[in-house]
Amino acid sequence: MAEYRALTPKRLLLIASLLAVGVAAPLVLPAYQLQLTELLLFIVFALAWDLVGGQMGYNSFGNVLFVGLGMYGAAIVQVGLFYDVGLYNAARGGGTQFVFDVPQFITGLALGIPAAALISAFAAWLLGSLVLTMRGHYFAICTLGLGIAAGQIAAGIPWIGAGSGMLTPNPPEALGDVALLLYYLALGLAITCALTFAWLLSTRFGLALNAIRDDEDKAEAMGLKTHAAKVTAWVIAAGFLGAAGALYGNVVRFIDPVQTAFAGATIGVWMILMALLGGKGTLAGPIVGAIVFQIMKELFWTYLLGWQRVALGLLIIAVAVFFPAGIVGFIRERGSAKAKEQNQ
Amino acid sequence: MTAMLQVTDVTKAFGGVVANDAVSISVPQGAIVGLIGPNGSGKTTLFNAITGAQAIDAGSIRFEGQEISRLLTGEIARAGIIRTYQQPRIYGGLSTRDNMLVSASIRRGSSPSLFRRANAKAIAWADELLDFVGLIEKRDILAGDLSFGQQKLLELAMALSNEPRMLLLDEPTAGINPILIDSVIERLKVANSKFGLTLLVIEHNMPVIMDLAQHIYCLAHGSLLADGTPEAIQNDANVLDAYLGAA
Numbered sequence A: 001m002a003e004y005r006a007l008t009p010k011r012l013l014l015i016a017s018l019l020a021v022g023v024a025a026p027l028v029l030p031a032y033q034l035q036l037t038e039l040l041l042f043i044v045f046a047l048a049w050d051l052v053g054g055q056m057g058y059n060s061f062g063n064v065l066f067v068g069l070g071m072y073g074a075a076i077v078q079v080g081l082f083y084d085v086g087l088y089n090a091a092r093g094g095g096t097q098f099v100f101d102v103p104q105f106i107t108g109l110a111l112g113i114p115a116a117a118l119i120s121a122f123a124a125w126l127l128g129s130l131v132l133t134m135r136g137h138y139f140a141i142c143t144l145g146l147g148i149a150a151g152q153i154a155a156g157i158p159w160i161g162a163g164s165g166m167l168t169p170n171p172p173e174a175l176g177d178v179a180l181l182l183y184y185l186a187l188g189l190a191i192t193c194a195l196t197f198a199w200l201l202s203t204r205f206g207l208a209l210n211a212i213r214d215d216e217d218k219a220e221a222m223g224l225k226t227h228a229a230k231v232t233a234w235v236i237a238a239g240f241l242g243a244a245g246a247l248y249g250n251v252v253r254f255i256d257p258v259q260t261a262f263a264g265a266t267i268g269v270w271m272i273l274m275a276l277l278g279g280k281g282t283l284a285g286p287i288v289g290a291i292v293f294q295i296m297k298e299l300f301w302t303y304l305l306g307w308q309r310v311a312l313g314l315l316i317i318a319v320a321v322f323f324p325a326g327i328v329g330f331i332r333e334r335g336s337a338k339a340k341e342q343n344q
Numbered sequence B: 001m002t003a004m005l006q007v008t009d010v011t012k013a014f015g016g017v018v019a020n021d022a023v024s025i026s027v028p029q030g031a032i033v034g035l036i037g038p039n040g041s042g043k044t045t046l047f048n049a050i051t052g053a054q055a056i057d058a059g060s061i062r063f064e065g066q067e068i069s070r071l072l073t074g075e076i077a078r079a080g081i082i083r084t085y086q087q088p089r090i091y092g093g094l095s096t097r098d099n100m101l102v103s104a105s106i107r108r109g110s111s112p113s114l115f116r117r118a119n120a121k122a123i124a125w126a127d128e129l130l131d132f133v134g135l136i137e138k139r140d141i142l143a144g145d146l147s148f149g150q151q152k153l154l155e156l157a158m159a160l161s162n163e164p165r166m167l168l169l170d171e172p173t174a175g176i177n178p179i180l181i182d183s184v185i186e187r188l189k190v191a192n193s194k195f196g197l198t199l200l201v202i203e204h205n206m207p208v209i210m211d212l213a214q215h216i217y218c219l220a221h222g223s224l225l226a227d228g229t230p231e232a233i234q235n236d237a238n239v240l241d242a243y244l245g246a247a
């Protein structure tokens, strides 16, 4: 099947070395710890976008909805377990009365992240029966609208800080290097996401998603339960987006409704760009795309400050024109062209 | 004996064009029934009606005693009616074999079976049918890269792997290499006799349908013109008229 390859010793070695790199990276490159954590979350964003956009052919422009829901959801759980959320936000999370000790902070994270995944997944399930009956441009526009609306709605709710945003709990000093903890949580999430998707795509469910992408009416006429499959994929993707959003909120600490949580113009576009850059509809593509994108982004922001968005725009155009199949797609095409030549 | 598929007075209009005008046909279990008629006579429209692709304006469609004219496409498929299309429809981005694996009978298993890898048995079943239609060599090729005729054969194999109770074929030999047509007919006959598959076949190729079908319905301008054995249809003055008139 498409993405499934047996666990040969060579592949095990590759996985083991990737894991070693993942574990060692923040220790070897402490100066880039934050960017590395962000990269791992970007990998989850890109993978989750691609499950629905690439594998299933439903181009969503509103995945920030699930990122933002997860971000707020986790923060609310983290705070709400110990304090009144409304008072906390009214005080902008400050003062001496909103202090989190180590057990409180850890409990908050331990419950907040799964809660975020569940909230986003549940929202996807609720919206799915409505949104996933639309196709093509209608689906794209509708999801775009959902993402924008969510930011505006969040900005109007005082309980979660309205337009001034919300702070995630201040980590206790006694906990030590919280950034490192968040890095390893992000690593765990990215690995879980990649393995889950690898398994999903190796089953007939993965083929069903591809069938929906290629000809949904045909799939329906062949008796596939297309709607159930679409909602399932959408819910799974949303769950991972929610968990990643939860971690992202704790990494940046300050949740602005429009700039951070429901950030359609940045995260929302970037996750699509990463999937396209790496190669949509493949498992490796979004991962490769996220890595390349994060490096480019850091370079642009460091060396082209003021012009970084222009450079990013040019990158988008270059991908569309020169690498329509993405990096992984490009390599595979060349590989299969070679194989064809050798056959002759 | 009641028919497996009973279509009664089905009417379907597109604006002013009445594509099906009170059409009634009946397909007994285990039979091979033909559906012929000049271009635009409403044959494909009738397939769309039976499979729920388009809602009908009036009439009744019963499959194994159950009214299916208000059911959704997927429900009708899972009840056991699978069709192929005049323009073949396959999953172009999947390999030929993956097209087979995703088409294998789903109505037998519950949905959790979707979350399993295709096992050796499923792959053997897929390959057996690919071999049956002569596409086994192409199993690793993207289905979108197959020729028109090969895609028609793949679509037939996909339909068979779904193990339907009834198969509707829309011009199964159109676009297929003429030297392969006889073997396609042979295979359809085998599917009918060996797998007990009931067939309703639209066909423009007269020798093919005369050879294949036991009973033939002829449509013209949306209405049923005649029906009978291949011999009777071949000698029916109205049918000859319709074809010559259309030509």
Ligand SMILES: Nc1ncnc2c1ncn2[C@@H]1O[C@H](COP(=O)(O)OP(=O)(O)OP(=O)(O)O)[C@@H](O)[C@H]1O
Pocket: B014, B017, B018, B019, B037, B038, B039, B040, B041, B042, B043, B044, B045, B046, B086
């Ligand atoms: N979706 C549609 N919208 C409008 N008119 C349609 C539609 N589908 C079919 N028709 C019209 O209905 C009539 C019957 O078409 P249909 O496709 O059923 O014919 P057919 O017998 O299958 O012809 P052919 O042998 O060419 O495939 C034609 O006049 C056709 O133009």
Ligand SMILES: [Mg+2]
Pocket: B043, B044, B045, B086
């Ligand atoms: Mg037709």
